[in-house]
Amino acid sequence: MSIDPIIFPIGQFGGTTGAADDPATRCRIRLGDRLLMLDFDRFRTWAQAHGSIDRIRPVRLTRPALVDQLVEGGDERATAQEAVTELAALGLLAEVDSADARPFAAGHRLAPLMLGLGNSAVDPGMYELGLFDQPMIAIPRALCSLWEWSDRVPSLWAGCLWLAAVEEQPPQQTLRYIIEALHGLLAANAAYLDVVDGGTAAP
Amino acid sequence: MTVVFPIGQLLGAFHPGPGEESAYQRIRLGDATLPLYGTVEFQVWALAHGVGSGGPTDLDSFKKIVTDRFGVEADVIADELIQAGALAVVTDDVPARMDFANAHCLRPLLSAAAPTTPGAAPADQRFAIAGMGMVVATVDIVLLDLWWLCGAAPTLWSACQRVASTNGGAPLEILDHFFASENPLITRNVAYLDLPRDPAAFPRPTAASCAEATREA
Numbered sequence: 311m312s313i314d315p316i317i318f319p320i321g322q323f324g325g326t327t328g329a330a331d332d333p334a335t336r337c338r339i340r341l342g343d344r345l346l347m348l349d350f351d352r353f354r355t356w357a358q359a360h361g362s363i364d365r366i367r368p369v370r371l372t373r374p375a376l377v378d379q380l381v382e383g384g385d386e387r388a389t390a391q392e393a394v395t396e397l398a399a400l401g402l403l404a405e406v407d408s409a410d411a412r413p414f415a416a417g418h419r420l421a422p423l424m425l426g427l428g429n430s431a432v433d434p435g436m437y438e439l440g441l442f443d444q445p446m447i448a449i450p451r452a453l454c455s456l457w458e459w460s461d462r463v464p465s466l467w468a469g470c471l472w473l474a475a476v477e478e479q480p481p482q483q484t485l486r487y488i489i490e491a492l493h494g495l496l497a498a499n500a501a502y503l504d505v506v507d508g509g510t511a512a513p
Numbered sequence: 514m515t516v517v518f519p520i521g522q523l524l525g526a527f528h529p530g531p532g533e534e535s536a537y538q539r540i541r542l543g544d545a546t547l548p549l550y551g552t553v554e555f556q557v558w559a560l561a562h563g564v565g566s567g568g569p570t571d572l573d574s575f576k577k578i579v580t581d582r583f584g585v586e587a588d589v590i591a592d593e594l595i596q597a598g599a600l601a602v603v604t605d606d607v608p609a610r611m612d613f614a615n616a617h618c619l620r621p622l623l624s625a626a627a628p629t630t631p632g633a634a635p636a637d638q639r640f641a642i643a644g645m646g647m648v649v650a651t652v653d654i655v656l657l658d659l660w661w662l663c664g665a666a667p668t669l670w671s672a673c674q675r676v677a678s679t680n681g682g683a684p685l686e687i688l689d690h691f692f693a694s695e696n697p698l699i700t701r702n703v704a705y706l707d708l709p710r711d712p713a714a715f716p717r718p719t720a721a722s723c724a725e726a727t728r729e730a
Contacts (some may be wrong), residue, residue, distance in 0.1 A: 324626060324658075329629075335523065422620075423621065423624055425523045425525055425702060427525040428520070432532070434529070434530055464710075499623070499625070
């Protein structure tokens with residue numbers, strides 16, 4: 311039985327250009343060296359692909375699940391499908407087969423967006439991320455190791471190779487674990503995904 | 514004015530076991546982690562983010578504040594952190610600023626930037642950088658774009674070049690703006706300074722992670 315690929319948002323949000331109620335306002339996304347401008351409808355689709363904190367565990371975010379969420383939010387199904395297809399073509403959404411995620415991991419990198427607040431005195435295996443003295447999420451040690459070093463490694467795959475060596479696991483097993491855990495970081499805005507340096511946003 | 518900047522990504526306190534006191538705070542400095550032991554070492558590094566003003570910290574004021582607060586020992590610790598590269602001291606001249614900008618990179622933190630003054634003239638516009646539903650810093654368009662574009666820039670200087678090519682102006686003007694007293698990027702922890710990446714050097718077998726720290730404990 312085939313499983314729908316997981317869908318991830320790619321790029322760093324650079325803010326809006328004006329007021330939310332102004333139709334001329336655009337939302338800026340940096341994708342590697344490319345600077346893209348989205349209207350609010352497309353931006354909402356991209357933002358929804360981050361997942362949501364309360365949905366990290368129950369929802370494995372796939373294209374059908376993302377479209378369903380957009381429809382729940384009031385979009386026409388055809389409009390939601392078109393938006394997802396358009397963003398995927400731009401490289402702002404990536405669909406990843408968790409059984410063979412290496413091409414995605416080799417072409418993308420992770421970058422932190424929060425402060426590391428260290429591990430918990432109660433449960434030292436869990437590491438908190440957030441603002442200074444304000445934890446947002448707690449993540450397991452292995453995921454935190456990758457997060458801590460994500461800006462230093464050339465790609466997500468290189469990070470998985472390194473982490474696999476530290477954890478004494480096969481790299482593919484490490485990659486599967488990371489792919490399944492990524493939405494937890496993205497939904498909390500604790501990290502973002504980007505294309506590798508000098509890379510193109512291959513859909 | 515000679516200023517001081519904190520360098521490195523905060524990784525947080527490390528507790529070696531359940532219920533045990535924090536052994537040290539960790540920062541990642543390029544391809545190494547640096548443990549900051551005791552309250553003073555960490556506080557000295559943290560205070561370099563800003564001591565009341567909205568911008569880079571004057572070295573003399575910084576040293577006075579840390580010694581007033583923690584005693585003469587803090588002055589020695591500040592010098593040790595400078596030696597370790599966790600604090601950078603930059604003199605007030607163009608070559609020193611450019612050397613600093615070529616020897617360090619800037620990395621963004623948080624997200625969700627939106628104009629706080631939509632409709633204002635471009636020079637008067639301000640933008641919020643936020644996290645966890647709170648506005649953490651308010652910046653002008655130059656600093657906003659430096660924050661936005663630095664993530665793909667190998668060095669602070671190349672980020673300044675990219676902002677200049679996108680918005681107009683000269684890279685040195687962008688860098689001067691980064692050094693200006695109204696710059697809250699570092700003070701408000703919405704960006705951090707680090708050493709430039711060297712992909713050819715990765716992986717480094719000596720790179721310590723929280724996984725390794727836990728294992729050693």
